[in-house]
Amino acid sequence: MEPTCGDTSLDLNVDPSTMHMDGALVEELRRLSCENKRLTHLCENYMALQKQLSQLINTNFDQQLDYPIESSRKRKAAESDQCCTNKFVGVSNNNAECSSIITEDSFKKYKDFNSSPKVSKFLVKTEASNNSLYVMDGYQWRKYGQKVTRDNPSPRAYFRCSFAPSCPVKKKVQRSLEDPTILVTTYEGEHNHGHQRAEISLVSNQSEALPPLKGSSPVSSPNTATIRSAVCPTVTLDLVKSGLVEFESAQKSSIQQFLVQQMATSLTRDPNFTTELATAISGKILEAQW
DNA sequence: CGCTTTTGACCAGCGC
DNA sequence: GCGCTGGTCAAAAGCG
Numbered sequence: 001m002e003p004t005c006g007d008t009s010l011d012l013n014v015d016p017s018t019m020h021m022d023g024a025l026v027e028e029l030r031r032l033s034c035e036n037k038r039l040t041h042l043c044e045n046y047m048a049l050q051k052q053l054s055q056l057i058n059t060n061f062d063q064q065l066d067y068p069i070e071s072s073r074k075r076k077a078a079e080s081d082q083c084c085t086n087k088f089v090g091v092s093n094n095n096a097e098c099s100s101i102i103t104e105d106s107f108k109k110y111k112d113f114n115s116s117p118k119v120s121k122f123l124v125k126t127e128a129s130n131n132s133l134y135v136m137d138g139y140q141w142r143k144y145g146q147k148v149t150r151d152n153p154s155p156r157a158y159f160r161c162s163f164a165p166s167c168p169v170k171k172k173v174q175r176s177l178e179d180p181t182i183l184v185t186t187y188e189g190e191h192n193h194g195h196q197r198a199e200i201s202l203v204s205n206q207s208e209a210l211p212p213l214k215g216s217s218p219v220s221s222p223n224t225a226t227i228r229s230a231v232c233p234t235v236t237l238d239l240v241k242s243g244l245v246e247f248e249s250a251q252k253s254s255i256q257q258f259l260v261q262q263m264a265t266s267l268t269r270d271p272n273f274t275t276e277l278a279t280a281i282s283g284k285i286l287e288a289q290w
Numbered sequence: 291c292g293c294t295t296t297t298g299a300c301c302a303g304c305g306c
Numbered sequence: 307g308c309g310c311t312g313g314t315c316a317a318a319a320g321c322g
Contacts, residue, residue, distance in 0.1 A: 143295060145314060158313070162294085172313095 123176065124183040133157040133173045135185050141171055152177045167192055 124135050133146075133155070142162035146155050156174035161167035169189040176182035 142293085144316095146295095146297075147312065147314095150311060156312085170313095 120187045122185045122187075124185055126181050126183055133175070133183065135173055135183055137185075139163055139169075139191065149174070154180065161191060164192060 122135075126132075134141075139161055140163040141159035143157055143159050145158040147158070148155050152174060154175035154177075156172055159171040159173065161169040161171075167189075169187060169191050171188070172184075172186040174184050176184050
């Protein structure tokens, strides 16, 4: 499914004969036409960037196959996993830094991991005012426990998939120690039923104004994607697959589709985007007039 | 009434 | 063996 760019073209096909036009106005029309072409080119570049993002995500998924998340000792694994995740979340994230801590022992553990249930981790950025531990990801979850862990004062919530009674998938959600606005969601196991919805969103209905799209997110790395728009809350997906041998391909593709879709819709549906676009064009016109 | 959430209790694994 | 910790259970409460 290829996202379509919003219709950013302006209807400049106005018959000059129907208007009282002088040379300056004709010149202005030419300028606007040129601006339109530039915007079209910008849109094409945007589409190209989307493709690159998709390819980058694929690459990161492959590169992160080498990192072991699970070991025979749960606590050690949890600690090393936390360490690695934090590196991905931090400012100076890079895969080499994370993969450099792989040892021979961890490789053995990694091999052991092959026989264990699949584990995947996502970071979901929430608004600061959103204190809930609920992350809607298209499945129906039933909370069966909550615990305050030693290394993180924020409680960790335990969920089971309640969509299918026999579904073995479990989910843990806990706020990040470094950034409480980030929900660390850990999935264990595989769903033995289909998706309800192939989307990832947050249980929040914030409608407050969002920062400009061009604003940088505090969480940005080659492994994360932050989506901001006026039509949905800010969502940051950390596409870290800590030690997975094979990520569920359907899940992977749906996430990628979601990312691309959201980026496209965020731009094209966001009134701010269209407003800024119109402002930029009108600004050019005024600038030319003065 | 059935489902979900909450929360204290319980259990198992691990380190000392 | 004991204490700590993470994970799970299950009864009670809440909700539609």
